[in-house]
Amino acid sequence: MTYEQFITKVQESFPEISKEQCGRFQEMTPLYEDWNSKINVISRKDIDALYEHHILHSLAIAKYLKERCPDIYESFVYGGVTVLDLGTGGGFPGIPLAILFPKTHFTLCDSVGKKIMVADSIAKSLKLRNVDTVNARAESLAGPYGYVVSRAVASLEEFYPWVKGKFSKGILYLKGGEINEEIAAMMGCFKMRQGSVQTWQVDSWLTDEYFEGKFVIHIER
Numbered sequence: 001m002t003y004e005q006f007i008t009k010v011q012e013s014f015p016e017i018s019k020e021q022c023g024r025f026q027e028m029t030p031l032y033e034d035w036n037s038k039i040n041v042i043s044r045k046d047i048d049a050l051y052e053h054h055i056l057h058s059l060a061i062a063k064y065l066k067e068r069c070p071d072i073y074e075s076f077v078y079g080g081v082t083v084l085d086l087g088t089g090g091g092f093p094g095i096p097l098a099i100l101f102p103k104t105h106f107t108l109c110d111s112v113g114k115k116i117m118v119a120d121s122i123a124k125s126l127k128l129r130n131v132d133t134v135n136a137r138a139e140s141l142a143g144p145y146g147y148v149v150s151r152a153v154a155s156l157e158e159f160y161p162w163v164k165g166k167f168s169k170g171i172l173y174l175k176g177g178e179i180n181e182e183i184a185a186m187m188g189c190f191k192m193r194q195g196s197v198q199t200w201q202v203d204s205w206l207t208d209e210y211f212e213g214k215f216v217i218h219i220e221r
Contacts, residue, residue, distance in 0.1 A: 003029065006051035013063055013205070014100065024126045028055065030091065031122050041090035041118045049210075056206055057214070058093030061149060061172045064200045065215040072169075079103030081146030086138055086163060087111075087153030091119035093174060094149065098123070098131045099154045108133045109141065138162040147172060148199055156186040156217070165189070171219040174202075179215055196220045 003026050010025070011017060029050055036047050046053055065073040075081050076097075081104055085094030088108040098106045108123070110116040113135050120133040134141070143166035151174040153159060163171060175182070183197050198218040203211040 001049065001052040001056075003051065006056065009056065011058065013059075013066070017100070020221050021099055021102070024128075025055065025096070026034070027126060028095070028122070035090070035118045039114055039118060041115055052087065052206070052208060053210060054092050055096045057174065057202065057211070058064055058096035058151070059100060060174065060202045060205060060214075060216055061093055062097060063205050064172070064218070068198070068200060069218070075146075076101045076104050077106070081169065083107070084109060084141070084143070084145040084148045084163075084166060086148055086150045088119050088133075089115050089151075091122055093151050094131070095119065095123060095126070095128070098128050101127070102130055104130060107141075107145065109136055109138065110168070111135070111137045138166065141166060144168045150174070152176065157181040157189055158192075160186050160190060160219075168221065170221055171217075173219065174214070174215040175217050176214040179217060192219075 007022055007025065032042060033048055034046060036042050042050065042054065065076065083106045085102060085106055085108045088094050088110050091108060094106045094108040104181070107118050108116065108131060110119065116135045117131050123131040123133065145167050146169045148160065148163045148167045148171045156173070156175070179199065186192065187197065196219065200216045202214040202216065
């Protein structure tokens, strides 16, 4: 996917996006290509699909909120929440979301030092004043944050205890696979109320076969 194809898709979905924000998305490719030549933070075979497999995938959280949870979407637009991106790796989904929502503050956290070094460098290169980075494990974070976002760092049953007590509103988790089994296991283990977990198919927005079986999972407090 070229930058032109990418930004056309983004502008169709988020027409309020500014030229400055578009420019930051365009700057991401050379920054990640440069870092990836030094540190394998993104799969070598996947770096050419950065816009589609990483940036748009991250923005699926925003698309879900805009379609299904407009009140929450507005709170991200106007800066009414704080967000923790746990297991951010090189900055996903946190950095694309921070570009889209410049009034919302994002804390990007990863326990692997070299990965958070990349995320920190790219956030600074993009002049994202709404991003902080921290090299830590979830257990050491004070919290609470409004929301936790993450991209498939573990099964839901494993992930939930890491962030329990760290959020006041909800979790927005990008995940694929047998999610119904994972959701049932998590809800049973942690005695979560019925109706507290919503799912949204990413391929209802992004039609490439790569996104088949991938979901935004919204866990409400």
